[in-house]
Amino acid sequence: MAEGGEGWTPPFSKRKSLCVITGGSKGFGRSVAVALAAELARDSHVVVLGRNSESLRDTEKLCKAMSPHIQITTLFGDLSKSSVTGSIFACLRFQVDPTDYKHALLVNNAGTVGNVSRRTWEHSDPLELDSYFNLNVASAVSLTGKFLEFVRPGNLPCTVVNVTCDEAQRPMKCHSLYCAGKAAREMMFKVMAQEEPHIRILNYNPGPLETELKTTVMIEAADDGVREEIRRLRDNNQLIDPDMPARKLVQLLKEDLFKSGEVVNFQES
Amino acid sequence: MASVGSSAVLLGPATFCAVTGGSRGLGRSIAVQLAGRLGEGSRLVLTGRSLQGLQETKRQVEEKSPNQLEVKLVTGDMEDSTVYHAHFCDIFADVKPGTFKNALMIHNAGTLGDLSKKAAEHSDAEILNKYYATNLTSVIALTAKFMQVFSASTVRRTVVNISSGTAIEPLEHHALYCSGKAARNMFFKVMAAEEPDVRVLNYSPGPMVTDMLHTTRSCGVKIVEDGFKAMESQGLIQSPDDPAKHLLTLLEEDTFKSGAFLDVFNRFSL
Numbered sequence: 001m002a003e004g005g006e007g008w009t010p011p012f013s014k015r016k017s018l019c020v021i022t023g024g025s026k027g028f029g030r031s032v033a034v035a036l037a038a039e040l041a042r043d044s045h046v047v048v049l050g051r052n053s054e055s056l057r058d059t060e061k062l063c064k065a066m067s068p069h070i071q072i073t074t075l076f077g078d079l080s081k082s083s084v085t086g087s088i089f090a091c092l093r094f095q096v097d098p099t100d101y102k103h104a105l106l107v108n109n110a111g112t113v114g115n116v117s118r119r120t121w122e123h124s125d126p127l128e129l130d131s132y133f134n135l136n137v138a139s140a141v142s143l144t145g146k147f148l149e150f151v152r153p154g155n156l157p158c159t160v161v162n163v164t165c166d167e168a169q170r171p172m173k174c175h176s177l178y179c180a181g182k183a184a185r186e187m188m189f190k191v192m193a194q195e196e197p198h199i200r201i202l203n204y205n206p207g208p209l210e211t212e213l214k215t216t217v218m219i220e221a222a223d224d225g226v227r228e229e230i231r232r233l234r235d236n237n238q239l240i241d242p243d244m245p246a247r248k249l250v251q252l253l254k255e256d257l258f259k260s261g262e263v264v265n266f267q268e269s
Numbered sequence: 270m271a272s273v274g275s276s277a278v279l280l281g282p283a284t285f286c287a288v289t290g291g292s293r294g295l296g297r298s299i300a301v302q303l304a305g306r307l308g309e310g311s312r313l314v315l316t317g318r319s320l321q322g323l324q325e326t327k328r329q330v331e332e333k334s335p336n337q338l339e340v341k342l343v344t345g346d347m348e349d350s351t352v353y354h355a356h357f358c359d360i361f362a363d364v365k366p367g368t369f370k371n372a373l374m375i376h377n378a379g380t381l382g383d384l385s386k387k388a389a390e391h392s393d394a395e396i397l398n399k400y401y402a403t404n405l406t407s408v409i410a411l412t413a414k415f416m417q418v419f420s421a422s423t424v425r426r427t428v429v430n431i432s433s434g435t436a437i438e439p440l441e442h443h444a445l446y447c448s449g450k451a452a453r454n455m456f457f458k459v460m461a462a463e464e465p466d467v468r469v470l471n472y473s474p475g476p477m478v479t480d481m482l483h484t485t486r487s488c489g490v491k492i493v494e495d496g497f498k499a500m501e502s503q504g505l506i507q508s509p510d511d512p513a514k515h516l517l518t519l520l521e522e523d524t525f526k527s528g529a530f531l532d533v534f535n536r537f538s539l
Contacts, residue, residue, distance in 0.1 A: 082394035120409075120460040121416035126350035129406040130398060137448065138397035145392025171458035171528065179459050180405065180452035187451035190439040192388035199389070223463070261439070 015102035017044040018156070020147060022079065022140075023110030025050030027211035028163065030059045031246035032107055037063040037070050039250050045071040045096060049088065049110065051078050079110050080135035085142045089150045098154035105253065106147045108140040108185070109163040113213050114177030116221040123177065136181035141188055148199070159200040159253060162189040164263060166205065174221040186263065193261025200256065203263040206245030208233055240266070280521060282308030284371040287360055287415070290378030291315030291342075292322025294479035295431065298513035299375060300326050304333040306517060312339040312369070314360050317378065320344050347378065347407035348399050357414040364418055372419040373520070376408045376453075377431040381481060382445030384488040391444060404449040409456060416467075427468040427520065430457045432530060434473055437537050442493050454530060461528025470525055473532040474512030476500050505534065 017040050023029035025048070033048050040046070046063060050056045056074040063072045073095060077084045098104065114132055115123070123129060144160055151158060167175050168182035186203050193201040208214060208230075218230040233239050245266035258264055284307050290296040292315070300315055307313060313330065317323050323342040330340055345356040382400050383391075391397055412428060419426050435443055436450035454471050461469035476482060476497070486497050500506055512533045519525055530537065 082398055085392075085394050119463050120456065121413050121464070123409050124413035124417070126353045126402070126406050126410045129409055130350055130402055133401040133405060133452075134394070134398050137452070138394050138401060141388070141397055141444075141448075142392045142394040145389055148389050149392060168455070171455060171462050173459065173463050176409075176456050176459040176463075179455040180409075183455040184401075184405075184448040184452035187436075187439060188388055188444055188448040191441065191444040191447050194439050195387040195441050195444075196389055 015041055016100065017041065017103040017105055018047075018096065018098060018101040018151065019044065019105040019107070020047045020049070021107040021109055022049045022143065024048035024059050024074075025052040025055035026059075027213065028206055028209055028242040028246060029107070029109040030062065031242040032109060032249060033059050034062050034066050035243070035246040035250045036105075037066040037072070039254065040067065040070055042069040043071065045073065045101070047073045047075060047092065047096070049075045049077055049079070051076070079139035079143070080131045082134055082138065082142075085139055085146055088143070089146050092150065098151040098156060101154060101156060104147070104151040104154070104156040104158045105161070106144060106159070107161045107163065108144065110139070111136050111163070111181070113175065113217060114181075116174040116217050116226070119174070119222055120176040129177070132177050133181060133184075136177075137184045137188070140185055144192070157200070159202070160189070160192070161202045161204050161249065161253070162186065164203045164205045166208070168205075168263075172226065173223040174217070174226050190261045197260070199260070200258075201260045202252065202258050203261070204249055204252070205263060205265040206242065206249070207240045207265065207267045208238070209242045209245070210234070210239040211242055214239060280306045280308065280373075280517070281371065282310050283369050284308060284311040284373060285314075285364060285369040285419070286311065286373040286375070287314040287316065288375045288377055289316045289411070291326050292317030292319040293326075294481060295474055295477060295509040295513060296377045297322075297326045297329070298509040299377060299516065301329050301333055302510070302513045302517050304330040304338060306521070307334070307338055310368075312341065314341045314343060316343045316345060316356075316360060318344065318346050347403045350402050350406055350410075353407060353410050357411055360411075361414060361418045366421065369419070369424060371425045371427070372415065373427045373429070374412065374415045375429045375431065376411070379404050379431065379449070381443070381484060382449075384442045384485065384490060384493060386444070387442060388444035397445070400445045401449065401452075405452050405456075408453060412460070422466060425468075426466070427470070428457065428460065429516070429520070430454065430469075430471045432471045432473045434475070434532060434536060436471070436473070436530070440496070442488070442490050458528045465527070467527070468523065468525075469527045470519065471528070471530040472512075472516050472519070473530065473537075474509070474516070475533040476506045477509040477512060478506060479509055482506070507533075
């Protein structure tokens, strides 16, 4: 249930929000950035992190086209490198004063599916594994910690979203790393929700999306059945346009009725 | 369901068994339980950080073993992934093709992480990376090596992931431990789905009287210490010998569904 009481400001009210989205150069991250831009109050600030400068600029253009009254900042950074989370906020410190805002939102969306051409027992390179879990688990956790630290001077109500998926709970062939990483993240944010009653935390599952991630799996997965399943979803128009769950996410954040820590599935909402 | 088509008994003669974290606690208890059950021509490899601890485990194993079980000790710290290659080669050194009929890998080693920190306070990516290297990357890479070494379909392979209720239910101040266990649980479920010829078990031993429990109990965080007092009053804290026995019984009966998560007290309906 949403918090009520004196002094509480509902998110996305008429007041300014500071939003940070990772993995915003394409796919679901881009859709969320654009959906937020459509709903945020004037002079809110959306910070989009990504690994592709050109694509980040396209995201920026789409957001500005949606709402010219929102400030957009794009930041290039590779979250598979552990030094990056620190440098993101070191950089933002020069551009953003958290005390200017009335609400803070972090959307942990960046993630990769891992090498789906490998079976579980073929993941033998520790450096690759470390890099995978750095990007997909550690960076989301450390980024969240640093984000909360960053906005603390503003004493802002905070919302943290973890973008999750079916594979966090349902084992899927060829997806051993993806399943492991998503399970770790979901659990991490559930623990956080228990520990931090004043932070609103949402594990959001947008469903199987029509994005590059699924295309990669359809082409590269080692298992015929897995490739066939994605192909079937695509042919039956069951891969979801990421804009739809992105808009739903923003609606959920506006309503602010979710139970902190819960997993909400777009396909069931 | 027991695997069909294999005549070898799980813990019979010519079994290769590796147990990580064998220098104390549950790892030691498992090793000692195995001692009486591994048949002739078997080999037990114990890994851990403390040579002294491993030597004591070996002494207890040899006392109990009727078959002059070959026990090999390999020390190493899994925090540094650059040492894995050499460490894993040591674990599986001198495994000649055809020597073993069964191969059993028990991933028991694990660390708690800093219990004084809440999830939102884990902002140092280096510390997080070391944690996941020790508790996740090393387990995955070691499993890969195990499967490479024992690749023949003539070897009956079993992999055990020592898990925890925290893989399923969030526990305050245990963000790293919970997330690492949750990740491992899912990884091994995927492995079970992909490899029907490999028996995979996620085993939750429950709270035990070990150094790990002692660390938790004395971490200085009231909510954690209260949680353990509650478990104690419910009689849930056991000697590690009890879940070790239960685990080996499960392995010998071999009726578990591959990939299942089984708890010593059946606390989780899954």
